[in-house]
Amino acid sequence: MPPTPRIRTVEGSCWGCKQRRVICDLAVPTCGKCAKIGRRCDYGTVRLRWTDCVASRGRLAGKKIPLYQPPALQRSQDQHLLYFENELLPRLNLSNTVPRIDLSFLSRDPILSQSVIAVANAHQTYAYQSSDENSAVARIQDRNNALRVFRKHLMAAHNDEVNHSLFIANVLLCILDGMLGPTTENSAAAAHHHLVGGKAILKHWEGGQDIFDQTEELPILMLSIFTTMDLTHSLLIGDEPYLDQPSWARFGNCEAWWGNVKSDDDFLQTMGILANLATLGHGVRHFSNTVPIDTLLAIQTSLDEQANQLTVDDETHGSVERSAWAAFCSVYRFTASVYLYRALSGLDVDHHLVQQAVSSCMEVISSPALPSQLQHCILFPLLVVGTLCMEENQRVTIRRSIERTSAYLSFESLRSLTLFLEGRWKMLDQENEAYRKSDWWSYFEDIALATCLF
Known part of the structure; x- marks a missing residue:
């Protein structure tokens, strides 16, 4: 009589690993096995089951939701926003804390959501050493989508809220091309143009003074990152920095x-x-x-x-x-x-x-x-x-x-x-x-x- 197959799951595994009966490394927001094959990783205590596009359990019970969502939107809502908040942002500040941000607001803002998807995917791909062809194609597509949406809104009429989004997205694109990806001649030129463009947005926007006056932490974090990158960049190429000497004191408190x-x-x-x-x-x-x-x-x-x-x-x-x-x-x-x-x-x-x-x-x-x-x-x-x-x-x-x-x-x-x-x-x-x-x-x-x- 053959031996009984050994179940290799561990307590707390994601649903994908449970279903395949493999050992889950319990990494969040995406475990290693799900990340490797590009599968959605779900640690929820209740797994939704869909019948004719209708959820049969949980808070979405009875709601008719399409089975198919565009890949970019699905990644934004299901994975990349959480990865951006919990994995990438702590690496971008010295205190290793997560700034208070409104993920629901980010998901509704097409300028920010596409930029967040691009930087989150690029960082996750490199951090988990996902070098397969699908990951590379997705990373390029996400970057192109972010640039397309950014340029579309940049050429349109803006209000202060759009200016906020454009500036933050510009900083994220600078991080994407100047830090997260490999340094090439094209990425170097792109990072430089993002910095020049960021200065132009701030000058057109009367210096972004209202960033210092608001309580939201993400805009001020992005402004501090941008002005630091701009300063170090200016020191190396012989350019004038955006902030002069007295202006750095404005970052106090x-x-x-x-x-x-x-x-x-x-x-x-x-x-x-x-x-x-x-x-x-x-x-x-x-x-x-x-x-x-x-x-x-x-x-x-x-x-x-x-x-x-x-x-x-x-x-x-x-x-x-x-x-x-x-x-x-x-x-x-x-x-x-x-x-x-x-x-x-x-x-x-x-x-x-x-x-x-x-x-x-x-x-x-x-x-x-x-x-x-x-x-x-x-x-x-x-x-x-x-x-x-x-x-x-x-x-x-x-x-x-x-x-x-x-x-x-x-x-x-x-x-x-x-x-x-x-x-x-x-x-x-x-x-x-x-x-x-x-x-x-x-x-x-x-x-x-x-x-x-x-």
Whole structure:
């Protein structure tokens, strides 16, 4: 007599795995087996059964609903909105919390829903390493649908609500092309145009001032992400950033990607200084301006005073959280110093001031004072400082930091960041004098347009 077949299901399995009697990994919102074959994953306690398009159980009992729904709409309502809220958004803010958003509102807004579908599908495909042809086709279709809907509404008449949706969708498209997907010549150009378009939307929309005045968290989160990507992008290509130095204080007491801080917080002050540096860099790059030495010294003094104040505060009101935040701010502050030395002062890669800033920054990155959660949000400093690392132990630290961050963020663009760093280190090891004396803009030319990092 043959043995009784062993049932391989586990308690709490999704309905698909229960029906097939296979082991479910219980991942939410979609388990691994359902994600692999593109099947809808359902963990509901009651499974609806449909008869002639009518639900026989549950809250939809008696309602006649078509059996077929367009794939994009079904993915939006059944999977991607939840994935966007619970899987992607926590990776886009430092506190790892989910902003309060109205999923029902997103599902009714065609501009936002299509963009959410596109970014959620792209991230899920890469995070779960779904490389089959169907996944690739769906990802491309979702992106094209999002662009089509975005452009259609962009060319039509807008009210404030549509402007909100257009701006958020534009940020999502920038994330899609600048972070989630592989870095190619086409994606780099697209990400750059999304940033330019975002600036245009904000200027046409009187600067988006009403975003700061509302209580919804998603718009302010998207605005903080956009202005940070715009700032880092501007620093690399020599463009003027959208926000000037004083405007960064407006993010005080807002739910931004770096958390809710006061308007005079050290991080906002550092971002303001970086905005000032980017504006000066625009003049240097495009108009061959020479920044007066007094201006450079004043900026360096501001950075030094900020560092000293952080040290005093840490000694006076020391705590693990305070030390971690001070370390996080200092990484961006050292990056500002590197930009001041390289882009505005024209110092060589191996100049002692440049290497001193690099060494100081690397000490912070490798120290336990900077926890992993904060390290996930220093990609731009890792790029700037990492390309200047002359010592192998520094490079090992950079590699490890990017590996940990890649495993958490699941952004495909980090592969391009790693390849760029390895290429720059190879050139440094060749001790090519012309290369070491190359200016800031030439040094980052190969990755500048494609970089949307923070």
